[in-house]
Amino acid sequence: MxxxxxxxxxxxxxxxxxxxxxxxxxxxxxxxxxxxxxxxxxxxxxxxxxxxxxxxxxxxxxxxxxxxxxxxxxxxxxxxxxxxxxxxxxxxxxxxxxxxxxxxxxxxxxxxxxxxxxxxxxxxxxxxxxxxxxxxxxxxxxxxxxxxxxxxxxxxxxxxxxxxxxxxxxxxxxHEFDNIHGTGESSLTNLLQTTNLLLAGKRVVIAGYGDCGLGLATKARSLGARVMVTEIEPRQALRAHMAGFEVGPMAEAAAWGEIFITATGNREVIRGEHFDVMRDGALMANAGHFNVEIDAEALAGRAEEVTEARPGIAEYRTADGRRLHLVAEGRLVNLATPTAMGxxxxxxxxxxxxxxxxxxxxxxxxxxxxxxxxxxxxxxxxxxxxxxxxxxGIGIDELTESQRRFLESWRIEDIKG
Ligand SMILES: NC(=O)c1ccc[n+]([C@@H]2O[C@H](COP(=O)([O-])OP(=O)(O)OC[C@H]3O[C@@H](n4cnc5c(N)ncnc54)[C@H](O)[C@@H]3O)[C@@H](O)[C@H]2O)c1
The missing domain is CATH 3.40.50.1480 (Adenosylhomocysteinase-like)
Structure with a gap:
């Protein structure tokens, strides 16, 4: 057509x-x-x-x-x-x-x-x-x-x-607008639209607390989700902790979470050992650039059957009867789901x-x-x-001449005088 x-x-x-x-x-x-x-x-x-x-x-x-x-x-x-x-x-x-x-x-x-x-x-x-x-x-x-x-x-x-x-x-x-607000809002919007599920009260795991992860974690919490962050960088992990999020390794988060969103720019962030401990019905999506953050091959390797649960959502049924869901084949959730608009x-x-x-x-x-x-x-x-x-239509103030001189000074008499 x-x-x-x-x-x-x-x-x-x-x-x-x-x-x-x-x-x-x-x-x-x-x-x-x-x-x-x-x-x-x-x-x-x-x-x-x-x-x-x-x-x-x-x-x-x-x-x-x-x-x-x-x-x-x-x-x-x-x-x-x-x-x-x-x-x-x-x-x-x-x-x-x-x-x-x-x-x-x-x-x-x-x-x-x-x-x-x-x-x-x-x-x-x-x-x-x-x-x-x-x-x-x-x-x-x-x-x-x-x-x-x-x-x-x-x-x-x-x-x-x-x-x-x-x-x-x-x-x-x-990055302070696109990665934080753009990725944060549009990934959650598209995830909710694709799944037709509620975020409020859900256990959501965000992998990576860079700009995208910060946006995702903050906006998911504002919709009522309980959020846990995984990181590999100690300062980013501390930032997430100080912002009030649970922080832990993926091995722990995998068993805890109901919804997982990766935003690391890295590969195999969620992989075989993590799929093995996930709860029945777990849902995974990726907001990072490449479709390698969730190891789809390892997921397929554990599945006895793969079916389409809904348009844009694949269901992997494991040998022990659990259903694990992958959104948009692990491609960018805000751009590659059936109704995605970026x-x-x-x-x-x-x-x-x-x-x-x-x-x-x-x-x-x-x-x-x-x-x-x-x-x-x-x-x-x-x-x-x-x-x-x-x-x-928003105006802001301009520096006065005295303010400009003050900001450019370093001598005590110039600053205090
Ligand atoms: N979906 C979109 O529209 C969109 C928009 C902007 C950026 N991106 C992509 O999203 C990804 C992240 O971008 P960003 O700007 O947040 O990057 P960033 O570098 O600010 O953050 C990435 C974070 O992931 C962490 N990380 C790396 N490997 C990890 C692992 N194995 N487990 C847990 N954490 C890990 C890093 O320590 C870092 O804090 C990139 O691939 C970027 O291109 C997507």
């Missing part, structure tokens, strides 16, 4: 209406075209908010080629509605195999992007590893995820990258704005930047924060 372009257009229109920072950027760039003449590759979950981001890059003068970052998270109607627009071409489909996704990435790279806006460094890693001929004339990249920055840093350690990269994920305007539009408005403004900044300053991973300059972060406040 062909994709419903009209539905794709409708989804884009709704997202556009709720992404005012992008509207402001399109207005700002209407006459300046900071990406004019540059082919920009976008790798992300191709749904309506990403569509508005892609449109905004095109409005900044770029020729945009997009592709999906994950086999289950793109929406065919939005892809079709984007592909009918000037200056935009893309390759993404929902529900494809990993091999088909590889093929779509390769097709996107045939357009020879000179700049990449990436998710988990998928397109950049493929280009560097499999198509090094494309590095000639390549300007740089921006990365929006924790996992992707780890990958780019690993590449840099091996001397594999010869271009500058901006770690957009690490900016306050990205982060709320307001969150992606600032996340993608950070990507877009950082891209323009990097393009303008590429010659002065050495190869490797760079922090996004603070002025870029402030710019997006100020634009967002303006769209919200």
């Amino acid at each position: 062909s994709a419903d372009i009209e539905l794709g257009r409708q989804k884009l229109a709704w997202a556009r209406e709720h992404m005012p920072v992008h509207a402001a950027l399109r207005q700002r760039w209407a006459s300046t075209w900071p990406l004019a003449g540059i082919t920009v590759g976008v790798c992300s979950h191709i749904e309506a908010k990403t569509g508005v981001f892609v449109e905004t890059l095109a409005a900044a003068g770029a020729e945009v080629v997009f592709t999906g970052s994950e086999p289950g998270s793109s929406q065919d109607d939005v892809v079709a509605a984007l592909n009918e627009q000037d200056g935009i071409v893309g390759y993404a489909r929902r529900g494809i195999s990993d091999a088909e996704l590889d093929e779509l990435h390769n097709r996107a790279l045939t357009h020879r992007p000179r700049f990449i806006l990436d998710d988990a460094a998928e397109l950049t890693a493929r280009m560097v590893h499999q198509h090094p001929e494309l590095l000639e004339g390549f300007i740089g990249m921006c990365e929006q995820t924790t996992t992707g920055i780890q990958r780019i840093q690993a590449m840099a350690r091996e001397g594999a990258i010869r271009f500058p990269a901006y770690a957009v994920n690490n900016t306050p305007m990205k 982060h709320p539009a307001e969150v992606m408005d600032t996340t993608f704005a950070m990507q877009a403004v950082a891209a323009c900044h990097l393009v303008a300053h590429a010659e002065g930047l050495s190869p490797g991973v760079h922090a996004v300059p603070d002025e870029v972060d402030r710019d997006v924060a100020e634009t967002r406040l303006t769209t919200l």
